[in-house]
Amino acid sequence: MKEQLPFKETKQGDKKIRVFSENTDSGDYKWHRDREDRLIEVIEGNDWYLQIDNELPKKLTSGTMYIIPEGVYHRVIKGSDSLKISITLL
DSSP, X not given: OOOOOSSEEEEETTEEEEXXXXXXXXXXXXXXXXXXXXXXXXXXXXXXXXXXXXXXXXXXXXXXXXXXXXXXXXXXXXXXXOEEEEEEEO
């Protein structure tokens, strides 16, 4: 059985748009790593954080871009509303 992901995803051209709901349990946002480098742009969301392995969490800010390197463990930390991001594979 395929694991349920804690976000909804749509595609817009070469980008993926993901929405993380404020109603999802914070325990569902697990440490994971990706198979490719990713450029993340925050579209909207308040009080969400990105934590990269061995680093302190960084607050996600609308309009800001973040790079997540291939194979590096990371997670999002739930904020006070829904988070919407754009993902571009590098």
